[in-house]
Amino acid sequence: MDAPAAIRLSNVTKVYRQGVNEVRALDSLSLTLPAQHFVAVMGASGSGKSTLLHIAAGLARVTSGEVVVHDQTLSAMADDDLTRFRRKHIGLIFQSFNLLPTLNAIENVALPLIINGAKLNVARAKAKDLLALVGLSDRLAHRPDELSGGQQQRVAIARALINEAPLLLADEPTGNLDSHTGEDLLQRLRALATEQHRTIIMVTHDQRAASYADQVIRLQDGKIVTSAE
Numbered sequence: 728m729d730a731p732a733a734i735r736l737s738n739v740t741k742v743y744r745q746g747v748n749e750v751r752a753l754d755s756l757s758l759t760l761p762a763q764h765f766v767a768v769m770g771a772s773g774s775g776k777s778t779l780l781h782i783a784a785g786l787a788r789v790t791s792g793e794v795v796v797h798d799q800t801l802s803a804m805a806d807d808d809l810t811r812f813r814r815k816h817i818g819l820i821f822q823s824f825n826l827l828p829t830l831n832a833i834e835n836v837a838l839p840l841i842i843n844g845a846k847l848n849v850a851r852a853k854a855k856d857l858l859a860l861v862g863l864s865d866r867l868a869h870r871p872d873e874l875s876g877g878q879q880q881r882v883a884i885a886r887a888l889i890n891e892a893p894l895l896l897a898d899e900p901t902g903n904l905d906s907h908t909g910e911d912l913l914q915r916l917r918a919l920a921t922e923q924h925r926t927i928i929m930v931t932h933d934q935r936a937a938s939y940a941d942q943v944i945r946l947q948d949g950k951i952v953t954s955a956e
């Protein structure tokens with residue numbers, strides 16, 4: 728089958744500079760993923776996992792190399808175009824949840840859809856459904872500082888799903904969840920890839936979480952050291 732790649736990273740290097748110090752967070756990394764593929768990224772702290780997701784999302788610029796998502800070359804796009812592209816094509820679950828502190832759960836989840844032009848009542852209804860899905864129907868009006876860490880994570884997951892973006896990037900999405908809730912989420916991610924043709928890149932430290940993926944990639948010092956199907 729010759730399906731077009733959902734995402735292609737070619738020789739991507741990311742160097743962070745702080746004064747005279749340089750950190751090579753990604754080092755000539757190449758990776759091509761088809762649609763409907765669920766990949767787990769593992770590796771020690773500092774190996775470049777979050778950097779890889781930020782680059783894939785166009786949130787960070789490459790130092791050299793090329794990033795292509797759905798035939799669009801992110802590394803060549805202007806910031807405005809990149810932001811617009813991201814809103815339609817990419818769902819993101821950050822390691823720190825990045826919820827807006829002044830908005831309650833339902834408003835946080837509905838926001839990406841409203842930004843994309845959906846009607847308020849439509850966005851709120853969908854946000855409510857997604858919050859039910861992650862078990863938070865009884866916390867719709869709670870702000871982030873009124874939610875536990877695992878609950879905030881679940882709000883962030885619902886927010887990442889609301890736009891039905893074809894590429895989903897998740898940075899340790901089960902890190903703050905109990906095993907039952909974590910398992911639910913992993914099954915849902917698995918179903919999104921298989922049934923809805925989403926491409927998912929999930930960073931995890933948990934072997935059990937990684938076992939839901941089609942492929943496990945291991946990073947070390949910004950390089951892929953093993954890639955097992």
Ligand SMILES: Nc1ncnc2c1ncn2[C@@H]1O[C@H](COP(=O)(O)OP(=O)(O)OP(=O)(O)O)[C@@H](O)[C@H]1O
Pocket residue numbers: 743744745750751752770771772773774775776777778779822
């Ligand atoms: N904004 C930044 N400025 C400078 N250095 C950075 C920056 N972001 C990340 N780094 C460095 O790049 C390297 C890779 O960081 P990254 O966050 O990708 O690691 P990670 O694999 O996600 O680790 P963890 O498992 O702890 O989340 C680290 O050595 C980190 O210190």
Ligand SMILES: [Mg+2]
Pocket residue numbers: 776777778822898
């Ligand atoms: Mg990280």
